Amino acid sequence: MCKNETESHEPSGQSRRGFLRNTALAGAGAAAVGIGGSVFDGSPASAAPTNRTGAWRPNPTALQFTLAVMPDTQFLYWGSQDSVNRAPQEESFRYIIDNSSDLNNNIVFMAHLGDLTEDADPLSFAQVHQAFDLMDSHGAAYSVLAGNHDVTGDDSRGETPYLQTMGPQRFRKSKTFAGSDSTGYNTAHIFRAAGRSWLLLALDWRTTAPGFAWANDVIKAHPTMPVILTSHDIVGSPYDDNVFPYPSGDPENDAVLSDYGQTVWDELIKDNDQIFLTLNGHYWPPGRTTKQNTAGNDVSMHITNYQNRYFGGGAMIRLYHFDLVRKTIDVETINPWILAQKPETRTELAAELARITGPVDNFSIPIDFEQRFSSFVPVPVRPARPARRELIPGTQAYWRFDELGAPGTPLTAGRTVPDLSRKGNDLTVVTVPGTAADALTLSADHHPDQPGHSSLTFAGGRNPVHGSYLATAAKAPLNRDTFANGYTIETFVMLPLDWDAGNNGNASILSRRGSAGAAGKHGKNTDPDEPLAQLNITNNGREAQWNHYPTNDTYPTTNWGQGMVELRWWHLAVVNDGRLTKLYVDGAPVVDNPTRKSVGLTSLGRPWLLGAHEYAGSIDVVFHGTVGDTRIVNRPLNHRDFLTAK
Known part of the structure; x- marks a missing residue:
């Protein structure tokens, strides 16, 4: 593309954005490099090493993978002007091949x-x-499409040097090639990653109605595949390279649909919920935006193009690092050709462009892949498991809420929640005077791996103390148990958006009544008024914490770590093997798991509380959040025996 040679002098309210929209974002052109000019400068830094190429061996099941994107490389190939340099692109290809097998x-x-x-x-x-023979000779998976400098007109143009060179026949041996339309200018590709198939459509610079119909049919023929749409022209950037900060102040939304991009949106993108990401070149500088499709879901739309940079961009590549565990796509932009050069040989300009780190070149996209794809790939719901399956040897108490009533039903004072282990450790609802009647309600929400598909929502707090909680009876066997041979305590918890550190911090999910002072505890970190055992959420960073007084010492052992974001279900497990105690969050041990000896749990024979915290003999705060299945076992468990086990 050639940026406009004259600046717009229209009023600021519509200048760049309005001007570019009215001129189809200025169109790509030949004026960026003068006719007859060479982009090869002949300097030592222009020669990249060519002495290595590994094997194409991507891992199709790993939950982290990378899509490499290469925009406009046109200035490397100007054969009619005797200006050709394959070295930068071939170096990028080597990087792509070599890093296919890099974990x-x-x-x-x-x-x-x-x-x-x-x-x-x-x-x-x-x-x-x-x-491209370099890619083919290693079996690398890739797609190409025609830009306006490769062809003229639309996809009905017929035979061209582009089609003869990069048409469907080139992919006849490719395992990822899924076909083309009748023109050969629109192609489909399917690659495997993260244990599933992904469909990538590579559409012509100007696709006609039959081409769009073909693309729609391809998507319909693969109804469970997420779709990435690539084309040369979809969105562009209505600002100049030298404008910073970005005009809107929001680099995440500083791209706009071009006139043709609007056609692509209307004909293909908006009604196909499977399309979640679009990528195009053509315009510069880079930019991105997010639009909502007809289904109300996000479509990330990105322009990446560096042809106006040093050496025509030097075949720079954009790397889209998909991480399905972290639910993120991390994006970075690098120049493998420059990175392969010895640092001491790089010019200052080359060194500057080895990596591009601006907000539209290096960024992250949060995306819950399961949720985003759920309309066409329904997330399988793990069925509820019978309580008897979870009553493993050593179970002293198991509380779940399936049979207590319909979601939204309040549990009022005196209501009983049975101990499914039948060990006599039933819970009874206790309500702080003045508390609303619906301070403790049943919910159908639950952790996806929780055996029971129900939970309890606590609407408690302090200042003043309010809410409802549950307690074991005065003579419940659990009250006296000191767990000398070890124990495992498990629960599921979710915090609401209105959780507040001052009002809700340090409220216990589960605690044991009886103060440290009354049990004769003293020494470092001892608070004589705090309970003998408490699993709570700290007011500093919403971290899970297990603070307990063991039987072998006079001062407490505290395990804690991992900030817990709101509106996400968490599984917490405390495991003591008779000697050491460890706290796990979603199966991972927290950083603060002391190595000091910690035997059992001190007891004064007082009740256990679900959803409340005692201080100086009185309830000082009631939990605020949702609690699911809770189990106490009198021995240490490993991960395969947790409530989350498959």
Whole structure:
């Protein structure tokens, strides 16, 4: 593309954005490099090493993988002007191939965004052909598409040097090639990553109605696949390279649909919920935006193009690192050709562009993949498991809430929650005077791996103390148990958005009544008024904490760590093996798990509380949040015996 040669002098309310929208974002052109000019400067730094290429071995099951994206490389291929340099692109190809087998990258596919050449000349495409032979010879998976410098007109144009070189026939041996339309200019590719198939559509610079119909049919033929749409022209950036901060002050939404991009949106994107990401080149500088489709879901739309940078961008690549565990796509932009050069040989400009770190070049996209894809790939719901399956040897108490009533039903004072272990450790609802009647209610919400598909929602707090909680009876066997041979305590918890550190912090999910002072405890970190055992959420960072007084010492052992975000279910497990105590959050041990000897739990024979905390003999705060299945076992368990076990 060629940026406009004159600045807009329209009023600020519509200047750049209005001007570019009215001119189809200025169109890509040939004026960026003068006719006859060479982009090869002949300096020592222009020569990249070519002495290594590994094997194409991506891991199709790993939950972290990378999609490599290569935008406009046109200035490397101007054969009609005797200006050709394959070295930068071939170095990027080597990087892509080498990093397919690297666990930190796991590059599974590369998408080129068009404008492979500057002049569409057969001589240029002959050189492009040789460069892509490197990818073909290693079996690398990739797609290409035609940009406006590769072809003229729309996809009905017929035979061209582009089609002869990069058409469907090139992919006949590719395992990821899924077909093309009748013109050959629109292609489909399916790659495996994270244990599933992903569909990538590579559409022509100007797709006609039959091309869009074909693309819609391909999506319908693969109804469970997430779709990435690539084309040369979809969104553009209505600002100049030298404008910073971005005009809207929001670099995450500083791209707009071009006139043709609006057509692509209307004909293909908006009504296909499977399309979650679109990528295009053509315009510069880079930019991105997010639009909501007809289903109300986000579509991330990105422009990446560096042809106006040093050496025509030097075949720079954008790496989209998908992480299905962290529910994030991390994006970075690098130049492998420059990175492969010895640092001491790089010019200052080259060193500056080895990695691009601006907010539209290096960023992260939070995305809950399961939720985003749920309309076409329903998330399987793990069925509830009978309580008897969870009554493993040593179970002293098991409380769940399936049979207590319909969601939203309040549990009022005196209501009993039975101990399903039948050990006599039933819970009874206790209500702080003046508390609303619906301070403790049943909910159908639950952790996805929780055996019971129900929970209790506590609407408690302090200042003043209010809410309802549950307590074991005065003579319940659990009250006297000191767990000399070890124990495991498990529960599920979710915090609401209105959780407040001052009003709700240090409120216990589960605690044991009886103060440390009354039990004769003293020494470092001892608070004589605190309970003998408490599993709570700290007021500092919403961290899970297990603070307890063991039988072998006079002062407490405290395990804690891991801030717990709201509106997410967490599984907490405390495991003591008779010697050491460890706290686990979602199966991972927290950082603060002391190595001091910690035997059993001191008892004064007082009740256990679910959802309340005692201080100086009185309830000082009631829990605020939702609690699911809770189990206490008189021995240490490993992960395969947790309530979350498959």
